[in-house]
Amino acid sequence: MKGICILGATGSIGVSTLDVAARHPNRYRVVALTANNNIDLLYDQCIVHRPGYVVVVDEDKAKQFAERIATSPVSDIKVLSGAESLQQVATLDSVDSVMAAIVGAAGLLPTLAAAKAGKTVLLANKEALVMSGDIFMKAVSESGAHLLPIDSEHNAIFQCMPADYCAGQEAKEARRILLTASGGPFRTKPVEELVDVTPDQAVAHPNWDMGRKISVDSATMMNKGLELIEACLLFNMSPDKIQVVIHPQSVIHSMVDYVDGTVLAQMGNPDMRIPIAHAMAWPERFDSGAAPLNIFDVKHMDFEQPDLQRFPCLRLAIEAVEAGGIMPAVLNAANEIAVAAFLDEKVRFTDIPFIIERSMCQFEADPADTLDIVLAADSKAREVAERIVEELKH
Ligand code: NDP
Ligand code: MG
Numbered sequence: 441m442k443g444i445c446i447l448g449a450t451g452s453i454g455v456s457t458l459d460v461a462a463r464h465p466n467r468y469r470v471v472a473l474t475a476n477n478n479i480d481l482l483y484d485q486c487i488v489h490r491p492g493y494v495v496v497v498d499e500d501k502a503k504q505f506a507e508r509i510a511t512s513p514v515s516d517i518k519v520l521s522g523a524e525s526l527q528q529v530a531t532l533d534s535v536d537s538v539m540a541a542i543v544g545a546a547g548l549l550p551t552l553a554a555a556k557a558g559k560t561v562l563l564a565n566k567e568a569l570v571m572s573g574d575i576f577m578k579a580v581s582e583s584g585a586h587l588l589p590i591d592s593e594h595n596a597i598f599q600c601m602p603a604d605y606c607a608g609q610e611a612k613e614a615r616r617i618l619l620t621a622s623g624g625p626f627r628t629k630p631v632e633e634l635v636d637v638t639p640d641q642a643v644a645h646p647n648w649d650m651g652r653k654i655s656v657d658s659a660t661m662m663n664k665g666l667e668l669i670e671a672c673l674l675f676n677m678s679p680d681k682i683q684v685v686i687h688p689q690s691v692i693h694s695m696v697d698y699v700d701g702t703v704l705a706q707m708g709n710p711d712m713r714i715p716i717a718h719a720m721a722w723p724e725r726f727d728s729g730a731a732p733l734n735i736f737d738v739k740h741m742d743f744e745q746p747d748l749q750r751f752p753c754l755r756l757a758i759e760a761v762e763a764g765g766i767m768p769a770v771l772n773a774a775n776e777i778a779v780a781a782f783l784d785e786k787v788r789f790t791d792i793p794f795i796i797e798r799s800m801c802q803f804e805a806d807p808a809d810t811l812d813i814v815l816a817a818d819s820k821a822r823e824v825a826e827r828i829v830e831e832l833k834h
Contacts, residue, residue: 442468442560443534444720447526447550448541449473450481452651453564453590456712457539458489460720463727468720472529474542474550479505486514492534493518495525497546526550531557537720539590540565543653544776545818548572552811558583562719564590566670567776571769572814577608577673587674588719593619593667594674595715596693596706601675603723610676611696617671618695618703620687621746622647624658627688631750637789639782647690647710656779657753660792661746665757666775669768672761679761684754686744691733709733752793756800765805766817773821774799781829791832799825 444461448454454473461468474495475482482494486509494509494517496502502521509517520528523546530538530550538554539562540547547565552572554561556579563569569576580587587607589595597619601611625644626634643655650658657663664684671682685695693715695705708714709730717728748755753775760771778795781787787795802824808814 441466442536443471443532444468444537444539445472445474445529445532445535445554445559446470446539446541447474447530447547448539448543448565449485450475450478451541451543452649453541453712453716454539455481457541457562457716457720458485460713460717460728462489463729464720467726468537471532471535474526474529476542476546477501479508483508483512486517487512490514491517493520493529493532495520495522495529497521497523497526523549527553530554530559536560537562539716540568541590543567543651545571545773552576552579555579555585555587556583558585560586560588562588562590562716566591566666567772569673570666570669570772571818572811573669573673573768573808575808575811575814581608586722588722589670589674590712590715590719591667591670592710592712592715593694594670595718596620597671597675597696599706599718600694600696600704607674608676613699614675614677614696615681615699616697617675617677617682618685618697619664619667619671619682620685620690620692620694621661621664622658622690623686623688623744623746624661624663626659626750627686634750635788635790639785642782642789646688648712650712652783653776653779656782656792657775659789660753661751662753662757662775662779662792662796664746664751665754665760666772668754668757669761679758684746686746687741688744689738689741691738691741707733753796756793756796760800763805764808766803766808766813767800767805769808769814769817770800770803770821771796773818774825777822777825777829787829787832795825795828795832798828 472493477498506519540551548568711730713728
């Protein structure tokens with residue numbers, strides 16, 4: 441029986457993780473759940489899954505939540521608040537696995553704490569890895585933590601690696617990774633119309649049902665850029681060995697091209713419970729609840745080169761990873777600010793790459809040797825990007 445802590449339990453990945461965990465009550469016990477402020481959903485989750493601990497980051501919401509729990513049938517749950525408590529629950533002795541499913545940079549410190557404590561880290565929160573890069577991978581190798589990718593592409597690549605492969609190792613026989621991308625909702629939209637797209641149009645992903653931030657990232661293809669950086673780190677490969685492939689049907693979730701000419705692909709329905717269940721059951725397998733792939737529904741599979749003119753965010757991510765140092769953290773921070781401003785209707789969709797590029801121009805790719813350096817770059821890049829948002833608003 442393993443104890444699991446779900447960071448970001450109330451999000452899209454968190455909900456799917458609880459669905460998988462509930463299918464395997466003899467394998468997983470829910471030790472801790474965390475949310476930022478969605479206490480209504482968190483309450484329902486507590487009634488069903490009865491964790492020992494919850495964290496509500498927002499202090500006021502945490503107070504309200506504690507009052508509600510005190511008079512509930514699950515009054516023995518310990519309610520904590522504040523961002524520091526995330527690290528506390530991610531490193532509890534009774535926790536074996538940590539699902540890192542907070543969105544954005546807010547997930548970095550608890551995910552890193554879990555890695556340092558030698559927990560099995562189920563990594564959905566790609567922004568944490570993109571920001572901290574080698575620091576994170578070093579923490580994993582020093583503590584002996586298992587790092588299992590949840591992002592569907594990286595989970596697919598992991599599944600196509602040799603059976604004894606561990607994240608961070610060099611896979612010598614693998615000569616290339618083919619990182620698939622759906623191309624998002626605007627793959628075929630005339631480029632001149634992108635300036636007018638609304639947040640609702642941008643979050644309407646054709647194949648996947650996800651949180652709002654990652655859905656916008658998919659529409660700009662920044663998601664694929666972040667994933668390219670994530671793949672370089674997880675699979676110890678240089679960016680020139682990772683080819684982004686547009687595959688609109690999202691049936692193949694990525695491929696590994698081996699030196700003998702073999703290409704291994706992982707396929708399945710676009711249901712995040714599949715990579716979640718893979719990582720939770722690893723090195724075994726168990727039921728995910730996802731429908732089996734009906735191969736006869738797959739009429740054909742298309743593969744295209746990505747268009748970097750249409751998707752400048754992908755180009756910026758490639759530039760950031762090639763520059764190295766703090767640049768991926770700068771890219772990520774500027775993107776988080778730009779996407780939030782777009783979702784708040786302060787800037788246009790096409791302003792997103794503009795804000796990121798102008799922010800990146802303000803930085804040199806200084807070495808990212810310590811966490812303090814990374815956090816300082818993150819906060820400075822947020823300030824720079826916020827200023828650009830303010831200029832664009834007027
Ligand atoms: P959601 O927006 O659906 O959920 C985000 C979760 O993080 C919620 O539980 C939210 O709490 C919590 N949260 C938000 N801000 C903070 C904060 N400042 N401090 C603490 N907790 C916070 O996101 P997704 O589930 O879609 O994505 C989560 C991560 O997984 C992202 O990094 C994404 O890139 C990655 N991922 C997601 C995929 C998907 O299919 N959704 C696929 C591959 C990767 P609350 O609900 O209270 O706001
Ligand atoms: Mg993905």
